[in-house]
Amino acid sequence: MSARPIALTLGDPAGIGPEVSAKCWQYREEFGLAPFLAIGDPASLAAVWDGPVAAIDGPEEAIDAFDEALPVLAVSNLGPCVPGEPSHTGARCALESLELGVGLARSGSVDAVVTGPVSKAQLYQIGFTHPGQTEFVAERCGVAKSNVAMMLAGPTLRCVPVTTHIPLKQASANLSEDLVAAKARATLRGLIRNFGIERPKLAISGLNPHAGEHGALGDEEETIIRPAIATLREEGWDVTGPLPADTMFHARARALYDAALCMYHDQALIPLKALHFDDGVNFTLGLPIVRTSPDHGTAFDIAGMDMAEPTAMAAAIRVASEAAACRASLSDPVPSAINAPQ
Numbered sequence: 332m333s334a335r336p337i338a339l340t341l342g343d344p345a346g347i348g349p350e351v352s353a354k355c356w357q358y359r360e361e362f363g364l365a366p367f368l369a370i371g372d373p374a375s376l377a378a379v380w381d382g383p384v385a386a387i388d389g390p391e392e393a394i395d396a397f398d399e400a401l402p403v404l405a406v407s408n409l410g411p412c413v414p415g416e417p418s419h420t421g422a423r424c425a426l427e428s429l430e431l432g433v434g435l436a437r438s439g440s441v442d443a444v445v446t447g448p449v450s451k452a453q454l455y456q457i458g459f460t461h462p463g464q465t466e467f468v469a470e471r472c473g474v475a476k477s478n479v480a481m482m483l484a485g486p487t488l489r490c491v492p493v494t495t496h497i498p499l500k501q502a503s504a505n506l507s508e509d510l511v512a513a514k515a516r517a518t519l520r521g522l523i524r525n526f527g528i529e530r531p532k533l534a535i536s537g538l539n540p541h542a543g544e545h546g547a548l549g550d551e552e553e554t555i556i557r558p559a560i561a562t563l564r565e566e567g568w569d570v571t572g573p574l575p576a577d578t579m580f581h582a583r584a585r586a587l588y589d590a591a592l593c594m595y596h597d598q599a600l601i602p603l604k605a606l607h608f609d610d611g612v613n614f615t616l617g618l619p620i621v622r623t624s625p626d627h628g629t630a631f632d633i634a635g636m637d638m639a640e641p642t643a644m645a646a647a648i649r650v651a652s653e654a655a656a657c658r659a660s661l662s663d664p665v666p667s668a669i670n671a672p673q
């Protein structure tokens with residue numbers, strides 16, 4: 332077992348992040364979780380949980396404390412903490428926790444960072460300029476946002492949207508051959524590096540109904556997606572498509588690939604959440620660090636009611652540990668046989 336813990340940010344203090352984090356500690360043995368520490372406002376835990384908490388000053392104290400209590404690295408929240416009532420002070424606390432968690436992962440003092448759910452709307456209101464945590468973490472790691480992939484992963488499906496948190500009417504205009512190819516490479520390398528899949532298979536969707544019907548129902552398949560696929564194949568990657576998005580997610584189709592690359596957010600996330608809402612993991616591929624998150628959001632509507640299922644958070648912690656171990660076991664994370672530019 333690694334001697335380093337995992338850092339888990341509590342997310343928005345008014346959301347369900349504190350509750351699912353506490354439940355993960357409570358059921359750590361049933362869930363098979365490696366030691367972790369929580370980062371955030373201790374009051375947000377106290378508001379929803381009366382279990383044991385150990386205040387720590389750094390990650391090096393977490394492993395010893397973990398057996399007896401949930402280790403917490405406190406981040407101050409200048410406002411009151413009421414479950415279900417988000418605030419700007421809470422959003423600032425969530426952002427500060429994220430910054431600290433990413434910093435610990437970058438410094439190598441934790442094996443991975445698992446980020447609790449934040450409210451994008453609240454973050455935007457306090458001046459957050461990134462579409463989501465994915466792009467924030469990429470920037471902190473010095474990686475261009477086009478070279479990271481937001482993968483949503485469950486036991487029978489992994490999906491990556493090429494465009495992420497933008498209005499749907501801008502999705503087509505934001506697609507390009509280079510972006511599709513860059514997201515595909517980040518996904519394929521990520522499957523090798525974090526999931527240990529030696530020769531990953533990627534299925535790439537079309538954008539339009541029936542993948543465009545040879546151009547009759549839209550031309551992005553012919554002008555953008557097909558040329559990107561040709562380039563990826565020349566580089567040696569095992570890539571198929573463009574596939575009609577409505578027929579690529581049934582069970583027999585899913586058995587043919589390791590991940591699906593889709594053109595916009597809901598094309599990827601609807602099938603994933605329909606199949607795996609309770610154990611879906613958001614995994615940022617393409618980073619020097621391991622970063623995961625549960626697939627669900629802040630769920631302000633049920634915060635403080637003891638109704639939040641911790642299973643997606645538990646999956647996010649487990650997948651992060653497995654990915655960290657996988658990376659440590661690989662001497663050549665991207666096999667040189669695959670002739671892809673770095």
Ligand SMILES: NC(=O)C1=CN([C@@H]2O[C@H](COP(=O)(O)OP(=O)(O)OC[C@H]3O[C@@H](n4cnc5c(N)ncnc54)[C@H](O)[C@@H]3O)[C@@H](O)[C@H]2O)C=CC1
Binds near residue numbers: 447452453627643
């Ligand atoms: N990992 C992250 O940081 C994510 C953050 N978000 C943010 O969360 C906010 C709310 O997003 P929504 O679209 O409403 O999605 P949501 O996932 O927060 O909630 C959708 C529905 O599912 C329920 N739900 C969610 N998680 C649950 C759990 N663990 N157990 C039981 N029920 C659960 C909620 O009560 C709600 O009815 C948004 O601001 C969004 O940006 C959304 C997805 C991921």
Ligand SMILES: NCC(=O)COP(=O)(O)O
Binds near residue numbers: 466481
């Ligand atoms: N729909 C996924 C999501 O909202 C999580 O985004 P991010 O904040 O992890 O980039």
